[in-house]
Amino acid sequence: MAATESxxxxxxxxxxxxxxxxxxxxxxxxxxxxxxxxxxxxxxxNHCPFVKHVRRELSKIGKDYQQRNxxxxxxxxxxxxxxxxxxxxxxxxxxxxxxxxFPYLVDNDQSVAKAYEAACTPDFFVFDKDxxxxxxxxxxxxxxxxxxxxxxxxxxAAIDATLAGKAATDRQIPSIGCNIKWKPGNEPDWYK
Numbered sequence: 769m770a771a772t773e774s775x776x777x778x779x780x781x782x783x784x785x786x787x788x789x790x791x792x793x794x795x796x797x798x799x800x801x802x803x804x805x806x807x808x809x810x811x812x813x814n815h816c817p818f819v820k821h822v823r824r825e826l827s828k829i830g831k832d833y834q835q836r837n838x839x840x841x842x843x844x845x846x847x848x849x850x851x852x853x854x855x856x857x858x859x860x861x862x863x864x865x866x867x868x869x870f871p872y873l874v875d876n877d878q879s880v881a882k883a884y885e886a887a888c889t890p891d892f893f894v895f896d897k898d899x900x901x902x903x904x905x906x907x908x909x910x911x912x913x914x915x916x917x918x919x920x921x922x923x924x925a926a927i928d929a930t931l932a933g934k935a936a937t938d939r940q941i942p943s944i945g946c947n948i949k950w951k952p953g954n955e956p957d958w959y960k
Contacts, residue, residue, distance in 0.1 A: 774906075774943040829923065
């Protein structure tokens, strides 16, 4: 299983705006999060073993934090033509099976993944109420190849700190997962 790390973009970066359809065709924008106390953007997909390993926790995080005024968006930027398991139809199945309460968006032209410099699935970004990046890194230390329990401790700590008006930890460890499946010829310069 090939592993790619997060790019760890600069803290303080403003969340790039987007307008994307979800798996059911309803349009969502970053503006929907303007009144949120914190913002979580997750780049995920359906087929990646790293995402499969944590999706139960992603569902729990959705339920736990939407009640605390955290806007959450999951984004699938993979090329569904080369990876049909990541099609909107299969995203709808994933939403139902794992009871995702957050919008699961389709980044068909991959422009949002490029704007966030998302490199892998899963890739996590936490922004404060002003939509400034305060955390980019791993969910926790669990991987499909180790026996560490999936708890979401690192991501949860970053969200909790943000909600409390405190700084997230300085020790931010890159997320690791499958690389974004770029459309042929659409790879960002930093990927090549």
